Amino acid sequence: MNSQVDIPGVGIFIVPARLSYSLAARNPERWLPLATGEARCGRFQTAGTTTVVKISETITSPANPRVKQAARLRSAAERRETGLTLVDGIRELTRAAAAGVAIEAVFVAGDETGDVERTAARDACLEACRSRGAAIVALAPRAFEKVAFGDRDEGLVGVVRFQPRSLADVAFPVGRPLLVAEAVEKPGNLGAILRTADAAGLAGVIACDSGTDVANPAVIRASLGTVFSVPLAVAAADEVIAWCREHRRRVVAATPEGTHPWHEVPLAGATVIVVGSEAHGLSPAWHGAALAKTITLETVSLPMRGIADSLNVSATAAVLAYEAVRQEGTP
Numbered sequence: 249m250n251s252q253v254d255i256p257g258v259g260i261f262i263v264p265a266r267l268s269y270s271l272a273a274r275n276p277e278r279w280l281p282l283a284t285g286e287a288r289c290g291r292f293q294t295a296g297t298t299t300v301v302k303i304s305e306t307i308t309s310p311a312n313p314r315v316k317q318a319a320r321l322r323s324a325a326e327r328r329e330t331g332l333t334l335v336d337g338i339r340e341l342t343r344a345a346a347a348g349v350a351i352e353a354v355f356v357a358g359d360e361t362g363d364v365e366r367t368a369a370r371d372a373c374l375e376a377c378r379s380r381g382a383a384i385v386a387l388a389p390r391a392f393e394k395v396a397f398g399d400r401d402e403g404l405v406g407v408v409r410f411q412p413r414s415l416a417d418v419a420f421p422v423g424r425p426l427l428v429a430e431a432v433e434k435p436g437n438l439g440a441i442l443r444t445a446d447a448a449g450l451a452g453v454i455a456c457d458s459g460t461d462v463a464n465p466a467v468i469r470a471s472l473g474t475v476f477s478v479p480l481a482v483a484a485a486d487e488v489i490a491w492c493r494e495h496r497r498r499v500v501a502a503t504p505e506g507t508h509p510w511h512e513v514p515l516a517g518a519t520v521i522v523v524g525s526e527a528h529g530l531s532p533a534w535h536g537a538a539l540a541k542t543i544t545l546e547t548v549s550l551p552m553r554g555i556a557d558s559l560n561v562s563a564t565a566a567v568l569a570y571e572a573v574r575q576e577g578t579p
Contacts, residue, residue, distance in 0.1 A: 306358070308388040315387065318355065318395045318407055324461045328411075333463040335406040335473075336397040338373045343473030345373075350409040351382040357392040357403035364403075373404060382406070397465040412462045412482035415454065415491050420479050423518055424451035425572045426497070427565055428488055431525040433459035439470020440562035441523075445478050446471075448569040452479030456488050456522075457531065485533040492520050492543050499538075499545045501530050502564050504557070506549030513546050515572035523565045526558050 307315060320326045321334045332352065335341050345351060354377045358364045364386050378384055387395070395405045420426055427445050432438050438460050445453045455462050462482060468475050483491070492499055500513055501522040515521060524530040538545035550559055550567060559567075 305383075306386040306388075307391050310391045310394040312391060314353075314385070315355075315391050315394050318353075318405070321407065322397065322465065324464065327461065327463050331409055331411050332407055333410050333468070334395065334397050334465040335408050335468055336402075336404070336465055337469060337473075338369050338402045338404055340468055340473035341404055341406045342373045342376055344406065344408055344410075344476045345376040345380055347476035349476050351377045351380050352407045352409060353383040353385055354378075354407075355392060355395050355405045356384060356386050357396075357401070358386045358388060370402075370404060377406065397469070410463050410476070412455070413480070415481045415483045415487055418452065418479050418481040420451045420481075422451075424449070425515055425517070425519045425521055425569070426451040426454065427569065428454045428456050428520055428522040429458070429561070429565065430456040430485065430522060430531060431459055431528065432523075432561055433525065435460050435464045435466035436470045437560065437562045438462065439467045439472075439475070441565045442467075442471040442474050442478050442480070444562065444566045444569050446474040448566075448573050450478075450569055450572070452481070454488055455480065455482045457485050458482060485531055488520075489533060489537045489543055493537075497543075499534070499543050500568075501534060501545060501547050502550065502568060503530050503547045504549060504552075506547040508546060508548050510548040510550050510568060511571055513548050514575065515568060516575040519572065521565070521568050521572070523561050523568070526561050 309315070318334065321330070321332055327333050335344055341351070341354065354374060356364050356370075356374070374384055392403075392405070397405065427441060427450055429438060429441050432441070432455070438455060438458065442453055444450075460467060462475065462480060471478075491497075495518075497518050497520045498514070499520045499522060500515060501524070502510070503524070522530065522534065534543075534545060537543045548568070550564060552559070
């Protein structure tokens with residue numbers, strides 16, 4: 249059965265039901281007449297309805313300047329200079345779009361000619377990105393490999409405008425626990441901490457003296473895109489301490505020598521929960537501020553009953569976050 253598609257400003261076109269998305273992309277003259285500078289279109293068909301997605305261009309060479317420019321965003325220096333980063337994955341891109349992040353372009357994995365295999369999840373993600381003004385670019389396999397990030401290949405990589413914000417630029421919800429991750433170096437750990445903050449409904453996360461760029465594509469992937477929705481700030485330890493004092497936040501820090509078991513200290517409410525580097529623990533700035541009575545600091549520890557002398561920082565953050573949830577009595 250043929251479909252009629254009304255494209256504003258162009259007219260009504262008859263599309264054969266057997267015409268695939270890839271065929272439409274390969275032979276745009278059978279689908280939509282091209283004008284100078286006009287994007288060509290492919291067909292998306294879901295539950296008997298037909299919509300239009302624009303394919304801005306098809307790239308087959310990994311040496312294409314646009315591909316090389318995107319690949320450079322693996323570098324932290326390039327991300328800082330441009331304010332852009334890579335987002336790899338359907339779920340992550342969908343959450344970026346839902347959070348209102350500016351999406352510059354989405355690269356779609358295709359075959360050697362740039363033809364694209366469709367799935368319902370990919371269709372929905374591309375439509376969400378297109379509706380936010382993103383250019384949709386089909387890439388042949390070797391070109392896509394150059395921009396893909398990580399092992400989980402879902403065939404979509406976005407270029408988005410995303411940079412860390414300062415404490416002054418983030419309005420954290422009042423009366424909720426807040427996680428501070430100090431000197432966390434591994435992107436996977438920081439991403440997992442963001443997932444924990446999202447899942448436990450915390451006020452947000454402060455990356456303090458972080459050895460990891462929060463716009464690192466690996467952080468975005470490990471957070472499953474929650475980096476875009478969880479209130480997140482980046483600051484030095486002295487800035488965070490001053491912020492805690494100004495906002496009258498109690499500070500509870502996890503240390504191997506903590507004076508209380510983790511469950512015996514109030515964590516709910518306006519509490520700042522601090523987890524430090526696995527290698528170096530909490531920085532001296534926190535203890536110094538407590539001695540100077542700049543902040544109220546309590547330390548807690550988790551039992552280590554095996555041969556390991558420390559717990560993964562993201563696991564520690566999860567234990568404390570959910571202890572706060574337990575203390576609140578919320579389901």
